Amino acid sequence: MIDLHYSATPNGQKIAILLEEIDAPYHVLSYDIFNGDQLTAAFGRINPNHKLPAIVDRDPAGGGAPVTVFESGAILQYLAEKSGRFLPASGAARAATLSWLNWQVAGLGPMGGQASHFLRYAPAGQDYAAHRYTKEVTRLLTVLERRLDKSVYVAGDDYTIADMAIWPGRASAFVMGMGLDDWPATRAWFERIRERPAVARAMSREDMKAPAKYIGRHQTLGEQEWSNMFGDANHAAVTGD
Numbered sequence: 001m002i003d004l005h006y007s008a009t010p011n012g013q014k015i016a017i018l019l020e021e022i023d024a025p026y027h028v029l030s031y032d033i034f035n036g037d038q039l040t041a042a043f044g045r046i047n048p049n050h051k052l053p054a055i056v057d058r059d060p061a062g063g064g065a066p067v068t069v070f071e072s073g074a075i076l077q078y079l080a081e082k083s084g085r086f087l088p089a090s091g092a093a094r095a096a097t098l099s100w101l102n103w104q105v106a107g108l109g110p111m112g113g114q115a116s117h118f119l120r121y122a123p124a125g126q127d128y129a130a131h132r133y134t135k136e137v138t139r140l141l142t143v144l145e146r147r148l149d150k151s152v153y154v155a156g157d158d159y160t161i162a163d164m165a166i167w168p169g170r171a172s173a174f175v176m177g178m179g180l181d182d183w184p185a186t187r188a189w190f191e192r193i194r195e196r197p198a199v200a201r202a203m204s205r206e207d208m209k210a211p212a213k214y215i216g217r218h219q220t221l222g223e224q225e226w227s228n229m230f231g232d233a234n235h236a237a238v239t240g241d
Contacts, residue, residue, distance in 0.1 A: 002026040003056040005046060007033045008210035010168035011072040012053045016208055017164045018076055020198035022083040028207045036228035039237035050237045073105040076161040086161045096155040100162035111136045112169050120219050141183060148185040167193050
């Protein structure tokens with residue numbers, strides 16, 4: 001059994017997709033990040049960075065004590081290696097998969113997150129920041145489009161954890177008004193993955209659906225919600241101040 005510490009964000013959804021793909025038994029522990037559920041000392045012992053998702057594998061390969069993994073890219077690699085699926089064991093295919101996985105973790109994910117912040121949450125008057133990050137997301141989506149114009153999946157002919165890492169974030173780009181009309185190769189890839197039974201199961205589970213305040217185009221946060229997400233409470237969970 002794997003405990004999935006989860007919030008209905010692209011980072012959480014990518015882990016759910018892989019767990020469904022490998023038929024791993026898992027238990028969802030849902031967190032309301034606006035409420036600050038992730039800021040507790042108890043969760044800090046699972047992830048010192050107080051971010052979601054994280055997993056606790058209570059039946060690790062080879063036995064022994066439960067294994068805790070945080071950061072979505074590390075979780076995907078851990079589960080793929082444990083199951084022996086969706087990550088080639090060696091060679092060029094493995095290198096391509098890890099390259100595109102890290103491209104998402106280091107590039108598309110953070111830039112998309114910043115664009116989302118300044119478009120959806122930030123106070124008025126942040127035009128430079130909104131423009132800077134949406135322009136960078138557009139650049140990165142162009143990289144993805146050019147790759148998928150030549151390749152069935154991002155790492156090659158086979159579906160891998162790199163696709164799972166990218167797919168939920170591409171779905172969430174609709175919230176920012178970045179649809180698929182201008183990205184035909186990405187659209188074909190997106191629809192191909194959406195039709196996978198494991199993806200459909202992950203995205204339709206009642207205990208994993210995103211509440212409206214996670215997906216609305218423009219959000220107004222209360223004072224405590226802002227503190228939990230971006231302000232003093234968020235920082236105090238780590239600093240103790």
